[in-house]
Amino acid sequence: MTKILELRDLALGYPGRTLCQNLSFDIESGTTLAVLGANGSGKSTFVKMLLGLLPQLSGEAHWPQGRPREVGYLAQMTEFDRRFPIRVRDLAAMGAWRGFGLWGGLDKAGRRRVAAALDEAGVWDIADQPLHTLSGGQLQRTLFARVILQDAPLILLDEPFAAVDQSTEAHLLTIIERWRDEGRAVVLVIHDLSSVLDHCTHALLLGDDTATYGMVDDVLTPERLVAQKYMSESQASWMFRKATNPVAEELADV
Numbered sequence: 001m002t003k004i005l006e007l008r009d010l011a012l013g014y015p016g017r018t019l020c021q022n023l024s025f026d027i028e029s030g031t032t033l034a035v036l037g038a039n040g041s042g043k044s045t046f047v048k049m050l051l052g053l054l055p056q057l058s059g060e061a062h063w064p065q066g067r068p069r070e071v072g073y074l075a076q077m078t079e080f081d082r083r084f085p086i087r088v089r090d091l092a093a094m095g096a097w098r099g100f101g102l103w104g105g106l107d108k109a110g111r112r113r114v115a116a117a118l119d120e121a122g123v124w125d126i127a128d129q130p131l132h133t134l135s136g137g138q139l140q141r142t143l144f145a146r147v148i149l150q151d152a153p154l155i156l157l158d159e160p161f162a163a164v165d166q167s168t169e170a171h172l173l174t175i176i177e178r179w180r181d182e183g184r185a186v187v188l189v190i191h192d193l194s195s196v197l198d199h200c201t202h203a204l205l206l207g208d209d210t211a212t213y214g215m216v217d218d219v220l221t222p223e224r225l226v227a228q229k230y231m232s233e234s235q236a237s238w239m240f241r242k243a244t245n246p247v248a249e250e251l252a253d254v
């Protein structure tokens with residue numbers, strides 16, 4: 001595994017408002033980091049800091065291999081204006097703009113890459129549809145195709161499953177797993193604990209002025225989730241009974 005980013009004693013927030021501090025860990029290639037926490041705990045702030053849109057309040061963020069030319073990014077869907085008058089294939093192709101420049105056109109190889117990304121994301125059949133006609137799930141798949149085309153070593157996804165159904169979520173999770181298998185690092189803000197337990201390697205749990213980082217199974221214990229007010233005791237006992245009891249899981253799937 002290669003270190004992509006080293007965070008040391010980092011404090012996050014805004015002038016006059018610290019959200020969390022003492023963040024010290026590495027983000028490495030071939031890992032999937034789930035960022036969890038209650039609303040307002042600073043998850044999007046953390047992602048925006050990684051993206052370089054916000055400075056940290058203090059501490060250091062160091063890129064041992066140099067800052068990558070491209071960081072893949074998917075913003076929260078609520079930040080996206082789908083009235084933009086372009087088609088599915090044009091939005092996806094924006095992920096490959098470095099290959100053809102801001103004002104240039106795609107060559108044959110570029111068009112093939114766009115088609116392959118749309119196909120992998122499951123939106124090839126609607127490639128010519130304008131954005132305003134898409135459902136939430138179709139738009140999210142198109143945005144995933146754009147991230148595929150960014151071909152970045154670090155990929156940041158802010159609530160990628162917020163407006164999608166179960167089968168779309170399962171499909172998008174396979175793309176995230178491929179990214180990890182290819183040695184990319186994926187950081188995703190996510191609320192669904194069962195997806196975190198099944199698909200992520202590491203977790204960062206943000207709470208009131210606290211942050212816990214580690215392997216998923218070490219961080220997401222029922223006791224900690226309750227202590228950090230992420231869920232109530234009854235929710236935690238239901239959740240973990242389901243996650244650790246295969247018979248209950250099978251019954252839940254019927």
Ligand SMILES: Nc1ncnc2c1ncn2[C@@H]1O[C@H](COP(=O)(O)OP(=O)(O)OP(=O)(O)O)[C@@H](O)[C@H]1O
Pocket residue numbers: 014017019037038039040041042043044045046
């Ligand atoms: N530009 C800003 N200036 C000052 N405070 C901000 C700014 N942007 C966000 N905040 C505050 O910082 C806190 C954390 O916001 P953030 O969006 O990172 O939370 P979050 O964990 O992603 O929340 P959610 O789950 O609701 O998306 C919130 O209280 C928010 O109001």
